[in-house]
Amino acid sequence: xxxxxxxxxxxxxxxxxxxxxxxxxxxxxxxxxxxxxxxxxxxxxxxxxxxxxxxxxxxxxxxxxxxxxxxxxxxxxxxxxxxxxxxxxxxxxxxxxxxxxxxxxxxxxxxxxxxxxxxxxxxxxxxxxxxxxxxxxxxxxxxxxxxxxxxxxxxxxxxxxxxxxxxxxxxxxxxxxxxxxxxxxxxxxxxxxxxxxxxxxxxxxxxxxxxxxxxxxxxxxxxxxxxxxxxxxxxxxxxxxxx
Ligand code: FPP
Numbered sequence: 001x002x003x004x005x006x007x008x009x010x011x012x013x014x015x016x017x018x019x020x021x022x023x024x025x026x027x028x029x030x031x032x033x034x035x036x037x038x039x040x041x042x043x044x045x046x047x048x049x050x051x052x053x054x055x056x057x058x059x060x061x062x063x064x065x066x067x068x069x070x071x072x073x074x075x076x077x078x079x080x081x082x083x084x085x086x087x088x089x090x091x092x093x094x095x096x097x098x099x100x101x102x103x104x105x106x107x108x109x110x111x112x113x114x115x116x117x118x119x120x121x122x123x124x125x126x127x128x129x130x131x132x133x134x135x136x137x138x139x140x141x142x143x144x145x146x147x148x149x150x151x152x153x154x155x156x157x158x159x160x161x162x163x164x165x166x167x168x169x170x171x172x173x174x175x176x177x178x179x180x181x182x183x184x185x186x187x188x189x190x191x192x193x194x195x196x197x198x199x200x201x202x203x204x205x206x207x208x209x210x211x212x213x214x215x216x217x218x219x220x221x222x223x224x225x226x227x228x229x230x231x232x233x234x235x236x237x238x239x240x241x242x243x
Contacts, residue, residue, distance in 0.1 A: 003225045008055060010232045013185035015059035016052060017200050017207070020045065022191025022215030035079040040217035042083050046091045051221045053098050053132040055228070059181050060134050063199050067107065067141030081111075084118055084138070099131030105177035106140035135181060142201035149175035178203055186231045190216045208234050 001009070020041055027037030045062060052060050065080055072080075095102065104119045111119070119138075152175040156162040162171065173179065184200055184207040192213040196204070210227045212219070 003222065003229070004055075007225045007228045007232070012056050012228055013208075013231055014057070015061065015182050015184050015186075016057055016228075017061040017063075017184045017187045017204065018048075019063045019187070019189040019193075019197060019199055020216040021189060021193055023217060025191065026215040026217040034076060037217055038076075038080055038083065042087060044217050044219060046087075046094065048219065048221070048224060049100065049132065049134050050094065050098055051224055053100060055224075057132055060132055061105070061137060061178070061181070061184065061200060061203075062135070063137050063140065063197070065106075065138045065140070066198060067139055067144050068198065070110070070139075081115060084115055084122075084136075088118055088122055095126070095134075099129045101126045101129040101131065101133045102136065103133060103180070104136050104138050105145075106138045107144060108139075110139055133181070135178065137177075137199070140177070141198045142196075143198055145177050146202060149173075173202065176202060183207070186210060186227065188212070188227050190214055190219050206238050 023037030023041040024034045025037070026040065027034050030036070049060055064083070069080070070077060094100075102122050104123065108116060108119075149172055153162065153167060153172060157164060157167075178200070181203070184204045187196075187200070187204050187207045188210045189195075190212055192211070194211050208231050210230055212223060212227070214223050
């Protein structure tokens, strides 16, 4: 059986999260400017999103820009912040055809008005789609997300909407950016780095982790099948003895 069919013959993860790493190194190896790596990375994101959808994955979260990425040179930030526009222009037809819903997670107070409008437009336009949900994490960081959720819970206690006794994990999770998404089942990081870099710390509590040396722009459908196959071999116990 071909790898894809093998993967599809077993339960696939419901929610995959990917740390898209290695765009810069991909470009450097080809003597190209860093932004060429980001461009190829964005093209690959469309490809992998459609592939994941075909496999029956329901949610795909990707780390597009972290709260720490503002430390990069202005030119690179400008390029990355222009990607949502290109993404919308070039991918909207395919996403419509495949019924892909797009949501954004992250801070909204440092994003340009043009991007905010775009993000709102895309979320609104795709909100009733029933295919895969692509969660683009932009100006996202878990410490920020968790701190904000804690603040919201405190606010709701102060204004009488919540009692101290009613605070539990679900109440807390409902104040996270990812409130409408299930927990992550499989986390993939490309480019050989083995760390989480402040990505979905709450949501990956029981996820399986898969690290690969492949750089993000070169991460192909075959690499995705391999990652899922690896996941399917694991025995998830969620702290108990059996699933
Ligand atoms: C990490 O590579 C990648 C990023 C910081 C950006 C990833 C973003 C995309 C692929 C496009 C996202 C699309 C939208 C819609 C915004 P790196 O630059 O850290 O690579 P390096 O570690 O090799 O230098």
